[in-house]
Structures are given as structure tokens and as C-alpha cells.
Amino acid sequence: MVTATFRFYEELNDFLAPSLRRHEFSCACARAATAKHMIEALGVPHTEVELILVNGESVGFDHLLAEGDRVAVYPKFESVDIQPLLRVRAAPLRVTRFIADAHLGGLAQLLRLAGFDTLYDNGFPDDEIEALAASENRIVLTRDRELLKRRTITHGCYVRALKPKDQLREVFDRLDLAASARPFRLCLTCNAPLRRIAKNEVGERAPPGVLARHTQFVTCDVCRRVFWEGTHWQRMRALMDSVTHPSAHSGLTAD
The missing domain is CATH 3.40.50 (Rossmann fold)
Structure with missing residues (x-):
């Protein structure tokens, strides 16, 4: 066994036992234990970790811990530039899915x-x-x-x-x-792309009153639902604006 000292920062403390939060603590580690093994043994999922420093130097998940190591574990950084340091993942995902x-x-x-x-x-x-x-x-x-x-x-x-x-x-x-964010591009039910549809193609898929009040429609080719800018759209538009910005793209959803 070897003994290392750990310190977890910011929201990573939420995963720790209460007695271990927001301060340094010593922990016995099996010989040949990696940083990833010990971090997860203490309760922190590796996907929540962005940076590991051992004795002040950035390391990857596969770093083998040694007697007396001091391990600092950080979540995603919001405002600190850590570009010169070694992130624990090779690269970010190119497309957010x-x-x-x-x-x-x-x-x-x-x-x-x-x-x-x-x-x-x-x-x-x-x-x-x-x-x-x-x-x-x-x-x-x-x-x-x-x-x-x-x-x-x-x-x-x-x-x-x-x-x-x-x-x-x-x-x-x-x-x-x-x-x-690109709001109102996907079907909420099917996750499939929405496409515009002419009013005369809507048929019985929308109530007569909706056809009388609205001119623009989109549809999902999987579930064949039709969407338009009704009162529900206005509420969803306000939600999207609150998480993006006031100039977010306009679009359509179901009433």
C-alpha cells in the first residue's frame, strides 16, 4: 500500500463523503493504483474531471500513484486558461450529441x-x-x-x-x-429533423382553427406531427431565449 494526499475542487466535492469535502485528506492506495482508480473509488466519476495535478504537474488518468503523492483534482474550468496543461481527454467531441x-x-x-x-x-x-x-x-x-x-x-x-x-x-x-443551440430544428418526440410544409399539405393533421390562424408549418417525417407557432411555442421561445440570448433563432413547435 502507498499513501497519497487528495484535494478535490468546486462541485467535485458533491460526490465525496461529507468528511472529505473541501480540504486535503490522506488515503491509502493499492500499489499500482492509477489516478482514475482512486478518484472513482472515492466516489467521483471520471467524466466529471477535467484536470489532475500530481505534485504540481498535470497527469492523465493512467498515472500510477506513489508514496507521498499530492493529488489535486479539478472539474471543468469556466474562466482559467489551462491550455498549456494536460487535459485528461485527448480532444473535445466535434459534434455535441x-x-x-x-x-x-x-x-x-x-x-x-x-x-x-x-x-x-x-x-x-x-x-x-x-x-x-x-x-x-x-x-x-x-x-x-x-x-x-x-x-x-x-x-x-x-x-x-x-x-x-x-x-x-x-x-x-x-x-x-x-x-x-439551434432551437426548433428537431422533433421533441422523434429526435428527427423538422422540415417546412406547405399549408395545403397539412390536411387534417391540424385543427381547422389553426389552419385559419396560421400560415407557416413544419412537420416530422417520422411521426408526421405538424407544428406551428401557437401559445405553447411562445412559452418555449421564452425558455430558449433564457438559456441562449435574445437574438436566438425563431422557429416552430406544436400548440
Whole structure:
């Protein structure tokens, strides 16, 4: 066994036992234990970690811990430039795509509303979430920290908020999504692209009163639902503006 000293910063403390939060503490480690092994043994999913310093030098997850090492573990940085240091992932994902677990159906719909490709099925087992995240380069969204500890999940986000709108704001803030949002581009139900449809093609898929009041429509080619700018759209528009900016793209959704 070797003994190392650990210090976790900011929101990473939420995952620790209360007695270990926001201060240095010593911990016995198995010989040949890696930084990743010990960080997760203490309760912190590796997907929540952005930077590890051992004795003041940045290291990767595979760094072997030695007697007397001092380990500092940091989450995503909001304002500090760490470009010269070694991030624990080789590169960010080029396209922001998500997969949400069974507890985050409301969040999945709101991310689709914001234009982010988000897979969701409340029947997805953890093994399938892990496989899809790896094969399709998706960020895993979950309230299950054990899921984020799975080896092949490289990008993930532990969602702390309980209500979907609060969860949306949390994910937008943590992952800096505002500039990437393209609201009202995807079907909330199917995650498929929406396309414009002529009024005379809508037929019986919208109530007669809607056809009388509105001229612009879009449809999903998977579920064939038709969407228009009704009162529900106005509420969703206000939500999108609150997480992006006042000049966010306008669009359509169902009434």
C-alpha cells in the first residue's frame, strides 16, 4: 500500500463523503493504483474531471500513484486558461450529441427543442447507453454516478437539478452550449429533423382553427406531427431565449 494526499475542487466535492469535502485528506492506495482508480473509488466519476495535478504537474488518468503523492483534482474550468496543461481527454467531441438515461426524459425533450441530437428511451439499459455513447460519440447525461464510471464512457455529465427546465439551464451552463443551440430544428418526440410544409399539405393533421390562424408549418417525417407557432411555442421561445440570448433563432413547435 502507498499513501497519497487528495484535494478535490468546486462541485467535485458533491460526490465525496461529507468528511472529505473541501480540504486535503490522506488515503491509502493499492500499489499500482492509477489516478482514475482512486478518484472513482472515492466516489467521483471520471467524466466529471477535467484536470489532475500530481505534485504540481498535470497527469492523465493512467498515472500510477506513489508514496507521498499530492493529488489535486479539478472539474471543468469556466474562466482559467489551462491550455498549456494536460487535459485528461485527448480532444473535445466535434459534434455535441447526447444520450440521456431513464430519469431525464424531460431534459431530453428540452435539449431537442434547443436543437441538440439527444437519444432517449426509458427502456435503455446501462449497457446500451454505454455502447451508444461510445459508437456515436455521445455525451451521457445521467443522475447515476455509477454509470459515468464505466470505462468506455469518456464524456458525460452528472445532472444535479431535479426539474427539467433547471436541468436544461445546468447543462447549458456547464457545457457552454448557448452558442451551439439551434432551437426548433428537431422533433421533441422523434429526435428527427423538422422540415417546412406547405399549408395545403397539412390536411387534417391540424385543427381547422389553426389552419385559419396560421400560415407557416413544419412537420416530422417520422411521426408526421405538424407544428406551428401557437401559445405553447411562445412559452418555449421564452425558455430558449433564457438559456441562449435574445437574438436566438425563431422557429416552430406544436400548440
